[in-house]
Amino acid sequence: MASDLDETDRFLPRFDSSGLITAVVSDARDNAILMVAHMNAEALRLTQETGVAHFWSRSRQALWKKGETSGETLQVTEILTDCDQDVLLLKAIPQGKGAACHTGRRSCFYRRVEKGGLVFIDETRLFDPKQVY
Amino acid sequence: MASDLDETDRFLPRFDSSGLITAVVSDARDNAILMVAHMNAEALRLTQETGVAHFWSRSRQALWKKGETSGETLQVTEILTDCDQDVLLLKAIPQGKGAACHTGRRSCFYRRVEKGGLVFIDETRLFDPKQVY
DSSP: OOOHHHHOSSOOOOOOTTSOEEEEEEETTTOOEEEEEEEOHHHHHHHHHHSBOEEEETTTTEEEETTTTTSOOEEEEEEEEOTTSOEEEEEEEEOTTSOOSTTSSSOSOOEEEETTEEEESOOOOSSOHHHHO | OOOHHHHOSSOOOOOOTTSOEEEEEEETTTOOEEEEEEEOHHHHHHHHHHSBOEEEETTTTEEEETTTTTSOOEEEEEEEEOTTSOEEEEEEEEOTTSOOSTTSSSOSOOEEEETTEEEESOOOOSSOHHHHO
16 A cells, blocks of 8 residues: 655645645644645645645635635644645644634534534634624 | 535535545544545444444545554544535544554654655654555
8 A cells, every 4th residue: 555655755746636635724733623625736835835824615616815805814834744645734823713614613623423413512603704704 | 605504403414426525533632633534425324333434445446444454443432524514524542553544653644845845744653564564
């Protein structure tokens, strides 16, 4: 299962057939996972150049500077890649009110899967999405 | 940007056109991100039923009980989903030697992206992949 991508020090991000790579964002302060999005090469370049997270919005089919509307930008402190270089991990310090999720919550992962359905584990809204979008 | 998927307590995982959903695995003890893989509906069902992480291997096109060969299984303590239900977050306690990555490292994210290339931030091998695979 070993491959050249595992042990190289060359950055060779594997964009998929749509030109995208999965990007996981965690809070640099406590490792909490905040969101998962996608980047094309331009979003990655802009993130590296500006230190502010940029993604590719699959729903809008457009470059997306995270927080451009809401002010909830992500200051990227570190980018890691995984063994086969098809995922990026962005460690970031959330700016604004600290809500990475468009619902106003800190993290997009605010529901736990249980047998009967989903249980909300975070109902704290750091902003009101109706007033922002 | 709000959708019914954001606020429902119904679990409606959005598998993609290949029948897969992205699964991020973090260590339940300290939130460190260990790996990112994919699940089909059967892998998800087996994970929920057994408490041991199962995935779909895209390279082998086969159901994959993580750790079946290496012993490095993942005991899942919690499954979360994100706002649009197209990503799962598995919180897990690594078993075996605690190496989630097939290279023998704790995490698949052992390299940092820098301007000149990749910098290895974890060279500790918890097992020797040549002896395991």
